[in-house]
Amino acid sequence: MRKGSCDPNANSWNYLLGCLLKKGRATEACDLVEAMERSKLDDIPNSLTYEILAYHACKAGKMDSARQILEQMFIEKLTPRITIHTAFIKGYFSTGRTEDACNYVRAMSTRDKHSENRNYSLLAKLFRKSGRIVEAGRVLYELMEKGLRPDHSAYVRVAKDLHKMGKGDLAAELKTLYQRFIVQPVLER
Structure with a gap:
């Protein structure tokens, strides 16, 4: 050159x-x-x-x-x-x-805010993929407790897997948290 x-x-x-x-x-x-x-x-x-x-x-x-x-x-x-x-x-x-990996995601949530929900969602997907469904649920719970919406597919898959393994209580908690992100249409009178 x-x-x-x-x-x-x-x-x-x-x-x-x-x-x-x-x-x-x-x-x-x-x-x-x-x-x-x-x-x-x-x-x-x-x-x-x-x-x-x-x-x-x-x-x-x-x-x-x-x-x-x-x-x-x-x-x-x-x-x-x-x-x-x-x-x-x-x-x-x-x-x-x-x-x-968990500590990295938490550390980056304060240093690089714009990727926080994506990082947590990826972490949950990796836990789920490795068969550690409860840990995946905890990661999503932590994310939603911060007021951030997880990746929809990660949430759905983890919730379904929690139900299948008899952890419906954790799945219900995740559902309650996730419903905060669902926009309800305003009914006209």
């Missing part, structure tokens, strides 16, 4: 970084990140750069490294994209660190 008098931009740097990490070329990816930091571009590294790094760390099960990347992102005052939270929640879950 430089030979053709075309300097790389944020998109080209990030694309190359993603390709290197996808191919398992971590050493070259680290060298590239150092080059990005030395570049004279103001928007490098950006939130996508950090997301790429964190995503690949999560995928490799290196959750502590991924967390450091996220903390650096916050230090740089960059707003995480919603997909980075998915990588963390799934990463914690796949490494068997479900309590850390």
Whole structure:
């Protein structure tokens, strides 16, 4: 690109970084990140750069490294994209660190409010998928207690599963909370 008098931009740097990490070329990816930091571009590294790094760390099960990347992102005052939270929640879950996944969701509910209901809903779906229906119900309960609406499909599936396993009391509590989000039509007189 430089030979053709075309300097790389944020998109080209990030694309190359993603390709290197996808191919398992971590050493070259680290060298590239150092080059990005030395570049004279103001928007490098950006939130996508950090997301790429964190995503690949999560995928490799290196959750502590991924967390450091996220903390650096916050230090740089960059707003995480919603997909980075998915990588963390799934990463914690796949490494068997479900309590850390719960703690991550709670921590992000104060640091990154715009993705709160999505994060909780994903956590509930993962608990349900792993057969931990009661935990899924508790996650949805916690979310709705905060006044936030969960993903409808997560709510319905968890409630049905709770009924099937004889936990109708928890399902009824979830239903009561969920009904607050249902808009009732106003009847005209």
